[in-house]
Amino acid sequence: METQQSSKFWLAVALLLCLASTLGAYFVQTNGGTVTVKDLRWETPSGKLMSALLFVPDNATAKTPAPAIVTSHGWYNNREMQDMNFVEYARRGYVVMSMDMYGHGNSDVLYATQIATRATGMTDAVELIASLPYVDKTRIGVTGHSNGARAANFAVDDDNKKAKPLITAVLLVANDPTYKDADGKYINKFGSRNVGIVAAQYDEFFFRVKQADGSVSAPRDYIKQLTAQSFLHFGTDPVTQETRKSDTMYKQAVNGTDAIRVIYTPVQIHPWNTISESVLASSVDFFQASLGAPNAIPGTNQAWQWKELFNVLGLVGFSIFVLAFAKVLLESTFFSTLKATEPVTAMAAPTGKAKIWLWVSLILGAFVSGYSYLYLFTWAGTIRPPAFLQSPVWFIGVWAVANGLFALLLCVIGWFFFDGKAISLKDRGITISLKNVWKTILLSLAVVIGAFAIVFVADWLLKVDFRLWVIPLKAFSPNMFSIILIYLPFFLIFYVIHSVTVNSFNFVKMGKGDWVNTAVLALFTTLGALVIVVVQYGTFFATGKSFTESMMTPALSNILGIWLFPILIYFPLAVVFDRKLYKVTKNPYLGGLIFALIMTIIACTNTLSQLP
Numbered sequence: 001m002e003t004q005q006s007s008k009f010w011l012a013v014a015l016l017l018c019l020a021s022t023l024g025a026y027f028v029q030t031n032g033g034t035v036t037v038k039d040l041r042w043e044t045p046s047g048k049l050m051s052a053l054l055f056v057p058d059n060a061t062a063k064t065p066a067p068a069i070v071t072s073h074g075w076y077n078n079r080e081m082q083d084m085n086f087v088e089y090a091r092r093g094y095v096v097m098s099m100d101m102y103g104h105g106n107s108d109v110l111y112a113t114q115i116a117t118r119a120t121g122m123t124d125a126v127e128l129i130a131s132l133p134y135v136d137k138t139r140i141g142v143t144g145h146s147n148g149a150r151a152a153n154f155a156v157d158d159d160n161k162k163a164k165p166l167i168t169a170v171l172l173v174a175n176d177p178t179y180k181d182a183d184g185k186y187i188n189k190f191g192s193r194n195v196g197i198v199a200a201q202y203d204e205f206f207f208r209v210k211q212a213d214g215s216v217s218a219p220r221d222y223i224k225q226l227t228a229q230s231f232l233h234f235g236t237d238p239v240t241q242e243t244r245k246s247d248t249m250y251k252q253a254v255n256g257t258d259a260i261r262v263i264y265t266p267v268q269i270h271p272w273n274t275i276s277e278s279v280l281a282s283s284v285d286f287f288q289a290s291l292g293a294p295n296a297i298p299g300t301n302q303a304w305q306w307k308e309l310f311n312v313l314g315l316v317g318f319s320i321f322v323l324a325f326a327k328v329l330l331e332s333t334f335f336s337t338l339k340a341t342e343p344v345t346a347m348a349a350p351t352g353k354a355k356i357w358l359w360v361s362l363i364l365g366a367f368v369s370g371y372s373y374l375y376l377f378t379w380a381g382t383i384r385p386p387a388f389l390q391s392p393v394w395f396i397g398v399w400a401v402a403n404g405l406f407a408l409l410l411c412v413i414g415w416f417f418f419d420g421k422a423i424s425l426k427d428r429g430i431t432i433s434l435k436n437v438w439k440t441i442l443l444s445l446a447v448v449i450g451a452f453a454i455v456f457v458a459d460w461l462l463k464v465d466f467r468l469w470v471i472p473l474k475a476f477s478p479n480m481f482s483i484i485l486i487y488l489p490f491f492l493i494f495y496v497i498h499s500v501t502v503n504s505f506n507f508v509k510m511g512k513g514d515w516v517n518t519a520v521l522a523l524f525t526t527l528g529a530l531v532i533v534v535v536q537y538g539t540f541f542a543t544g545k546s547f548t549e550s551m552m553t554p555a556l557s558n559i560l561g562i563w564l565f566p567i568l569i570y571f572p573l574a575v576v577f578d579r580k581l582y583k584v585t586k587n588p589y590l591g592g593l594i595f596a597l598i599m600t601i602i603a604c605t606n607t608l609s610q611l612p
Contacts, residue, residue: 017317024310051106074146093294188235218544314466370528397490499592
């Protein structure tokens, strides 16, 4: 068993990693202290509260106003997700605003019918940045990923209504522009603005065109489609014109001004656009050609990866802190009764029918996990109560409950019919005193509050968080607490039962060390999700269409594959985390409670909330 001194050592390591992450990420995103970062909250002309991060480089002053770029995350994300872009744009001297779209992050939650208000907030963001004295109002660009790109596209519609338009350049990453008018005729709604598109060849949602035979083209063939060719020909009918290529800036005089059209077609998937070296290089080159740059730096010269590296240190530090802090608290007088009185070891390797059932239950669990994920998607969406404002978390929550209850059923079957009664519930750690139940809850709350205190301090002091791609840890507004509490029971059911299953029923001898059992359980816990991801994208890369759009019911969505990416990290991590705490306490509930709290917070604070 680990000593108190060892736990304190790892606690110190965790804090040092989080400190190094905070300082390092701050240094990168401020370009060595030459960029000021501001956290904005303001009441917009829409009568709604908006949130954004504003990056102001030293070169931007009232005497030397700088060009500006408003950038937006996609659906189910927040302003911090654009860190690749705001780091590199600000580094080149642009004033950058990374906004929270309405319903996301710290911006107001709206009714579903209002969510697209003023380009989902992009118009409000453009008007605010244009009012700043250190911004060159003749050089303002907008960009965004996925639905953030849709917001940029809609913002042009609003901008076209102004007597004096504000937007000069538009870069749409992972979403289609407007190609035709209401009558079906090709148009150039962007006028003399410079416009670019990033169209990934394996984008899960966009860049598909219906063909004459009723089929739909694959996104990897987008550049050949009439829509793309019309865009590159500045909104004219492309049938009789030359075929234009990707990654080439085409220029043409529009209303007496030279304008740019370009389409970039990276070989990647939709969410990878947000953490892509090639997309960033294309984006920088586009804006430098469109707006100029106070500090012109080639697009291939990138520093944002260092921020990601520091972010990883923060994630690792946070994870170590949670485990180490729990162990340190267990050494206190109050929580010491939760510690195991003797070393906790694996149960004897099962034999006969018990051994067969072990492997059958693991296989059944993996199969039901994958199958129910696909089956429940449509069904869960039809029964979501109005109080549950986040549809992705609702679906994942329903799926989690279904799998938690199924895992519990497998445990009950093993207990009654496959020699499970040979080891008592007490010896498995399942029955604990009521006093220790309350202490388990208090310890869980203390650990999670302590861990997120680090996240809030990093945000409060230096405006950084701990994230890598789809793994985000961020500070959040008080209004999120009510949403977190609503969804918490779903995650509690799954992660507590998961910990009981992993430790009280399946912690058995396999091979020469406990790590073998841990690895096997981590694999089978994740296997259902892993198979779906492999099939989804294997089909996509082989045929140009994903599994969910080419092989299954149309009711399924390609978002299903994307939502599983973080699951591939969280599930095996839960096995390891739960096991480590179980070996100290012989309490299967502690790890499950802590993990459920953290997962609920992560899920609820990094997605879209909207009123029905």
